[in-house]
Amino acid sequence: MSQDMPEKTADAEARLSGLRERIDGIDAKIAALISARAECALEVAEVKKATGGDALYYRPEREAQVLRRAMERNAGPLTDEEMARLFREIMSACLALEEPVKVAYLGPEGTFTQQAALKHFGHSAESRPLAAIDEVFREVEAGAVSYGVVPVENSTEGVINHTLDNFMHSNLHICGEVELRIHHHLMISDITRADAITRIYSHAQSLAQCRKWLDAHYPNVERVAVASNAEAAKRVKGEWNSAAIAGDMAAELYGLKVLAEKIEDRPDNSTRFLIIGPEQVPASGDDKTSLMVSMRNEPGALHDLLAPFQEHGIDLTRVETRPSQSGNWTYVFFIDFVGHRDSGNVAAALKEVGARAADLKVLGSYPRGVL
Ligand SMILES: O=C(O)C(=O)C[C@]1(C(=O)O)C=C[C@@H](O)C=C1
Structure with a gap:
């Protein structure tokens, strides 16, 4: 042998x-x-x-x-x-x-939103982290960057209201969507004593997405909500008794060690992000449209609003309700459906919805997320 x-x-x-x-x-x-x-x-x-x-x-x-x-x-x-x-x-x-494309995203560096921006635009885009969703909208509106990336909904925790509310005052369009599988890890720094953890930092949504795992493994440890997962990772760097819940990018950026991998309660945990920009996007052949519709709070209002979609055979993918910021008991519905605003059945449904609504704004028609 x-x-x-x-x-x-x-x-x-x-x-x-x-x-x-x-x-x-x-x-x-x-x-x-x-x-x-x-x-x-x-x-x-x-x-x-x-x-x-x-x-x-x-x-x-x-x-x-x-x-x-x-x-x-x-x-x-x-x-x-x-x-x-x-x-x-x-x-x-x-x-x-x-022409290098300039993109702003909800930062800091190392957040899932940065990961979504890279997934959508690739690594040759110039990306800039901003501290808040409002700032991303503002920088795109001001033309300081061409596009913005903001989170809009999570499969476990639901809609990110702050993003929807920004559309009430913005003329930007949705020009794309990205879906990202979200994996959370528990991570520590090289000075952390793994057996003496008394505090776990993360974004409130991430703490919520890992609630059951935390209850089982760290029931008596204080959970501290901070502005982002990357901020959580940054804090852990200088503390011997704390850990953070964040994603791969944050662990890599701050040189942290992963103590427990994929601790999210639901294995299919994913977040959807929107690409916002100044232009409308032509049809790609497989598109979605997002609308913002104001209706007076009257009996049957939602039924009246949705009926045209059914009549024209349009597949709704999401309906969210937010109180309008102008008060008066009006409600704002955010509606997503399959199809482009330029296609015949969509244009017909939009005309009918427009006639029934107090206000209708097409936030954008955009290609359905590919990757
Ligand atoms: O087809 C275009 O308009 C291009 O600019 C080329 C190209 C490509 O590399 O394929 C590059 C950038 C655009 O966003 C789309 C496609």
């Missing part, structure tokens, strides 16, 4: 070097094709520039089509998601050549 080992090793070595030679050859072809693609993107930029006015370099509907196609033609062995992620990064680099 020990005698034929060297022969086996030599065989393996020869096979390995043959395969690596093939990989080198393939890499050279991929590199040449990526360069050719980037040249095309530069030409696209010239065409856009020549049209004058405010050239739109970032095209969400086109990006969604490119990513969907990458998934459709994928023959394996990589998963469709992996294939789309690779194309996501190639397109992000191509767009940066045309």
Whole structure:
């Protein structure tokens, strides 16, 4: 047995070097094709520039089509998601050549919102953390950045009211959505004594999403809600008796050690984020629309409001109610459905809803999240 080992090793070595030679050859072809693609993107930029006015370099509907196609033609062995992620990064680099896209997100660095921004725009986008959801809206409105990324709903804890309320005073449009699986970890610093933890920091929503796990494992430990998961991770760095609940990015950013992985109570815990920007997005072929509708609080108001969607065969994906900030017992409904505002049945339903509502605002039609 020990005698034929060297022969086996030599065989393996020869096979390995043959395969690596093939990989080198393939890499050279991929590199040449990526360069050719980037040249095309530069030409696209010239065409856009020549049209004058405010050239739109970032095209969400086109990006969604490119990513969907990458998934459709994928023959394996990589998963469709992996294939789309690779194309996501190639397109992000191509767009940066045309014109680097500037994106603000609800920070600080290391939050799930940053992760969502990277997932949606890729790593070549210039991203800037801001301290509050209102600030993200304000910076996009002021034109300091082109787009913003804000959380809007969590599968365990429900809607993020602050984001919805901002739409009441904003003229920005929704131009995309991203869904992120949220995994929470319990993490400590290198000076923390794991057996002497008396305090656990996290964002209130994350504490709520890990409530059962905390009750089972740390029933008597104080739970302290802070502004973000990244802030929780930052605090733990200098404290020997505390831990934080946060995600991978925060652990990496602050050099923390993960003590317990994936401690969220629901394994399908996910958060949906919106991309907000100044322009309306044309149809991509698989789109959603979000509306904000004000209705007087009268019997049957909600029924009247929703009937046109049913009549026109439109699939509602979410209905949220918020008290209007102008008082008067009016209510604001946030409605999401499948379809683009330019398609016939949607346009007909919107016309009917508009006639019944005190106010109707289309927040945006945008490609359904691909990744
Ligand atoms: O098709 C375009 O309009 C491009 O600018 C090219 C491209 C791409 O790399 O495929 C780059 C950026 C846009 O957001 C969409 C697509």
